[in-house]
Amino acid sequence: MLLELHNIFKWVTQGGKRIFLLSDINLQVEEGEFISIMGPSGSGKSTLLNVIGMLDGFQEGEYNFLGESVHAMKEKNRSKLYKEYIGFVFQAYHLIDELTVYENIETPLLYKNIKSSERKALVADMLDRFNIVGKKDLFPSQLSGGQQQLVGVARALIAKPKLILADEPTGNLNSKQSEEIMQLFKELNQEGVTIIQATHSETNAAYGSRVLHLLDGRRDHK
């Protein structure tokens, strides 16, 4: 078991009233799964991914990651856990504009205090794998959307995470680029990486082994 959510509630208080962003979410994810989260806009897909990714908190419920209870953890330990096991891919890529392709991919390794020689080898591997060796000295603004997302995925993968969270990774891409990214995810999944993606597209969702439907912050079991 990779992770487990039990009766998760998340809300914000507005004008004295609670607005539930997530209610009573239960979810179990095994290692090696490829899950797609679907639901209409505003249904809470991003919110759920952020909770799973420990980028955001929740008010009620239990969250266990590799047998450790995340909700009871100190920020520091949570951050360590996160750094060790999770990689994130965003719809808006979120590359650092001031860094080159090479440096963007390298940065997570810096935060893990990996030696320079080892870093070089790992980044070179990654560039090679994604066929972007020729672009390594370019800045994000000099790349197409699809290329930027490739860099985003490469960056998420470089630290060898067990779990990749992708929030509409192809939302800004055309269908051919989408297909490439999805193909890549499929390969990664076959190599043993667990993937959870939020998506609007049935085609993309089909790459997954299981689909989870959300509606107004609840699981929709229809």
Add this chain to the structure above:
Amino acid sequence: MIRNYFKIALRNLWKNKGFTAINLLGLVIGMTAVILIGTWIQNELSFERFHTNEKSLYKVYNRSTGPGEISTWDITSGPLGKALENDFPEVENSARIYWSAERLFGVGDKSIKTKGNEVDGSFLRMFSFPLLQGNSDDALEGVNNIVITKTLAIKLFGDTDPINKEIKIDNETNYKVTGILKDLPSNTAFDFEYLISLKGNETKYSGSDAWGINTFYTYIQLKPNTLIVHFNEKIKNLVERKSDKYKWEIFLYPVSQSHLYSRFENGKVAGGHIETVRLMAIIGGLILLIACINFMNLSTAQSQKRAKEVGVRKVIGAGKSSLISQFLCESILLAAIGGILALVIAAVYLPYFNQLIEKSLMINFLNPLLWLGLGGFVLFTGLLAGSYPAFYLSSFTPVKVLKGAFKGVKSSFNPRKTLVVLQFSVGIALVIATIVIYQQINFTQNRATGYNVNNLVQVRIEGDIKKNYDLIKTELLSARAVTAMSKTGWGVTVDGSNGSGFKWDGMEQENLNFSLYRTGGNFAKTMDLKLVDGRDIDFSLFPGDSSSVMINETAVKKMGLKDPIGKLIRKDDSALTIVGVFNDFIIGSPYDDVRPMLVFGSVDGVYNIVMRLNGLNDTAKNLKIAADVFSKYNPAYPFTYHFVDQEYAEKFKDEKQIASLSSLFAGLTIFISCLGLFGLAAYMAQNRSKEIGIRKVLGASVGGIVKMLSKEFIMLVVIAIVIAVPISWYFMSEWLQDFTYRIDLEWISFVYAGVGTLLIALLTVSFQAIKAAIVNPVESLKTE
């Protein structure tokens, strides 16, 4: 990791070149000012600290208790030093120094005027003025020995070895060079280019009543571990014990304190240069603060744009501490670049600054204090400026940062706004101070002097002038180069002497203190004074005028005289007859009331000539004739003269210096503050470009948008004015208290300062606002 930080930092700075330039400029200006001020303060604080015997060197002061006032002076009698040395085992050494005199030095056919002192031989052993050649132990022990500075030696002797060469002084006596002094450092109050052995000359200065005539400065070196308080108690009454006649007390005062704390009031130390040092320290501190604030404000404004980067870094694994170190690294890097630039600029501008403060400071790049201070400042500013983005931004959850949660944060208490208000408050207060100081100077400069300062020239009586005075006078008058001339004791702009103890019939106020002045005749005529009553002193018509005195109108009033002419003024055994009353004129400080003044007729003790040039001639022509006549009757000396109007203008030197410094620093402060405003306005415009675009699409006018953008900043300046006005009102009225003759504070000058600053600020902000407002909305909306 650090390398990675610096790389990104440099890229960021380069990417935002405009911002970096503005931020650096403010910081560099501030730091440059602080380095210059710091160098000056360091110099002031180091005065007389370089003497090896610094801790045991003292100057002897006299203290005399009169009615209602204790006066303190530092000129002592001749035998005092030796008496202290002989009678008290605590005294290691003593040296006298006769006051500074300009003398004519002749070597071969070269002659130069230069200033220096006569001293006891022990002077060179007590003070650390090292000899480059010669031996400090005995260089000045022989009669007619002289030591000269390296600079003077080169001027007189060129490349040849000056030791044992002869210098003819004042065209009379030959002196033998026995040593070459290292040129004096800038942190000493001593000011000599030569030192002459006092041996053989001292009797000239003391006469028979040696204990009563105060002509020397006396320095004492005490043995280590002498308790000065006890020692001063022991020596207090020495003069009375020795002379049986003079009752003033003596005390020793540390040489190391004598520069910073030199003013005595009522027998106690009341201040001195330390006041200027404090003022400069405060101004330096304020500029530092303002530069710091600027740097912080601009850096933090900039860092908000980096929120996204912070979020992304957190998502890919950055911990709080690594983000904090990244931002601190960046701001420290920028501050360090600023520090180095400031050091370079300070070195370049030092000569101009020296001119302004009339010093010859040097930046000692080997001084560890400089590097420590600069390093400390860079670290301090860097940490302060970096701490906001470092701690604030990195404390948010990444989701919030990525969603741009900060842009929405709008609290009414915004630290950045508070800082802008603080900056402008200081700036406006300095501007007000500058205006008030200039008004006070103008006011006093326009005060009626009471005599005609134009066309008046003074010449010192030296060489053969004394002997040939009458011939010179006759010749100048008949050549019509001058219309009148008079011999006087001091120059006519020097209130050099004062005294009390005069008595007269109907005296009501005991011990009225008078300015005392001597003339050899024709004083009122030469000065263009109005004779209110009686006549001028004139020995050619009244040979008995050495018992005559003229008084000014204030004296008439203060003495309570009804019909002054013919009345007697007595002191001790002598009596003087009042022969004339002249209108008040300013001889001392133009900021003070004119004091009662006595002008004695005297043939002795006159060292100065004042001449009224013929106004009908060209000044150059008059001076040419004067030069010819003086050279004819005093051939050994070059003709040197001074214009009285220039000497009078010297009276405003200190205040003018303060005025130019305060206007310089006020200008810098406002400039730095406006740079900050400029930067902040630019950021605001950038941040709100989308909003501006939408508003324009919805129909807002350019004017409306400019108003919307400027309003907030202008409010800040208005608040600053409200804070600055009462504070500067208070301090400037305190400052004016020091002057008897002074302006009243006028609200209009405060209005000028406020409105002026407001206009400058408005210009700064509206430039950005207009720029933002006229952008085609399609452009700004496209970019998001």
